[in-house]
Amino acid sequence: MSTLRSRAQMLEPYAIIGEPPEPDLEAIASIAAHICGAPTAVVNLIDDTHQHQVAAHGFARSVCDREDSMCAVSIALPEPVYLPDARLDPRWADNPFVTGVIGDVRFYSSTQLINARGEVLGTLCVFDEEVREITADQRTQLELLAHQVVDVLELRRQSFELHAAIAQLEHAREELERSNEHLAAFAGQVSHDLKNPLASVVGYLHNLSEVGAVVSEPEAAWCTQRALAASQRMSDMIGHLLDYASVGGSLTLVPVDLGQVVADLTDDLSDAIASVGGALAVEGQLPTVAGDSVQLRAVLQNLISNALKFRRLSRPPRVVVSAAGRDGTWLVRVADNGIGIPSDRREQAFALLSRVHDESAREIAGNGIGLATCKRIVTAHGGEIGLTDTPGGGTTVWFTLPVDER
Structure with a gap:
């Protein structure tokens, strides 16, 4: 120069x-x-x-x-x-x-x-x-x-x-709004173009599974049931993708009592918890935060369900939810004693359709959408989310939320 x-x-x-x-x-x-x-x-x-x-x-x-x-x-x-x-x-x-x-x-x-x-x-x-x-x-x-x-x-x-920075942020906000609009339109298109035809396929397979010739032929019945299971997994994945597309874009902010949310989830997930001999506990008192009650419930439900799913076969799963104030925000933790996530794969864990566990967890059902959805919701609330080790083994998912000052 x-x-x-x-x-x-x-x-x-x-x-x-x-x-x-x-x-x-x-x-x-x-x-x-x-x-x-x-x-x-x-x-x-x-x-x-x-x-x-x-x-x-x-x-x-x-x-x-x-x-x-x-x-x-x-x-x-x-x-x-x-x-x-x-x-x-x-x-x-x-x-x-x-x-x-x-x-x-x-x-x-x-x-x-x-x-x-x-x-x-x-x-x-x-x-x-x-x-x-x-x-x-x-x-x-x-x-x-x-x-x-x-x-x-x-x-x-x-x-x-x-x-100049404010102008750039405003431009980014406008682009984000356009992106959310396009994403919502895409979700609607997916619903019409994929989910409805798939529902027809599932219906035909159900009917086929009840046909006498299929019922009396073990191999045909087995193939039909496999097709039904695969169709259901595809339907679930499309549903999760639609959920991912719709969350985070529009928030209805109200005071959300996280303690009550976890209490409700304890009731809702009681069968799932009992089926694996698990336990869900709250450590200390959970706060009331400013957020979208439906979406924050989805975050906690995803994290608790993951903790029950990715458990060690050698011990009953235990999930502990806790929170602490930090620099004007609430730091919420969901800790488990499961199989854990390797430290070099933790960032990847929040990517859409990403699975980060090793071969031993390959048989555990999952589609790699849950943590991506959690990150999208937490980010929309102005927070951050991450992973650490649980002392004694397992994974702790932490996320931050603003303090409700109203």
């Missing part, structure tokens, strides 16, 4: 060259002139080819060629410049602003504008056509004002960057 181009790029984020004057910079220029008792002061930004007077006191702002600029020399010096009479300094004696070609500058003060990255943006310049001296105290005040100029410029840069 060339040096000339780098100065233009350095000044570009401040978005001030060629723009109307910044009132705060005009005020600083006025104060600088008053401190020195001089009639004129200016804030200069110097790019590759020109000096831009972005704020001025005592005269109209203008632009000049960099080769004519007195401050183009000052920005390369190691310290501020204070000249009672610029004609007496060989570095500026032949400058057109001194010789009368452009101006008749005598007193000349130039303080560099240095940002936090050590880049010299330009100068705070005070000048007069009369010879004058300034004190050390006045010089110190000019240096303080130069810092104020940089602060104003940095605030302007950060403001423009913030507005």
Whole structure:
């Protein structure tokens, strides 16, 4: 990258060259002139080819060629410049602003504008056509004002960057809304194009399974039952995909008592828990959070069902639900003592249609949609979700939810 181009790029984020004057910079220029008792002061930004007077006191702002600029020399010096009479300094004696070609500058003060990255943006310049001296105290005040100029410029840069970031977020939000609309449309299309024909297939298979010739022929009956089971699995997968497509996009936020949700799930899943000799417990008191009650119930039901499903055959499954406050959010944990998930596959576990357990779990029914659905719901609530080990073996799924402050 060339040096000339780098100065233009350095000044570009401040978005001030060629723009109307910044009132705060005009005020600083006025104060600088008053401190020195001089009639004129200016804030200069110097790019590759020109000096831009972005704020001025005592005269109209203008632009000049960099080769004519007195401050183009000052920005390369190691310290501020204070000249009672610029004609007496060989570095500026032949400058057109001194010789009368452009101006008749005598007193000349130039303080560099240095940002936090050590880049010299330009100068705070005070000048007069009369010879004058300034004190050390006045010089110190000019240096303080130069810092104020940089602060104003940095605030302007950060403001423009913030507005750009907000615009990007708004664009992303609009894109997300469009994506959710397309996803909902896709879900409807799937329902029409896949689920309804599949229901017909299942119906025909049921009828076929009751035909006498099939019932009396063991191999035909076995094949029919296999086809029915496969059709049911396909129907379940389509249903789960439709659920995944529909969750997270629209939330009905109400106070949700997670303790009551787990109590209801304990009743609903009592047969499933008893069938594997398992136990579902709550550790401590679960909070009331702000969320969509239906979708948060789906998260806990998915996690508890997974914990019962991916159990160790050597011991009864135990599932413990707990929560703790953390940095303005609730951290909810669902811990089991099951077969666990390898640490290098935990991120993959939340991908749609992903199965991450080893060969020993291959016979456990599952379609890789449950955790993806949980992540979609938790993310829609502004939370995060992840996996850790349970002490003593197993998996703990944790997720965060906002505190209900209503």
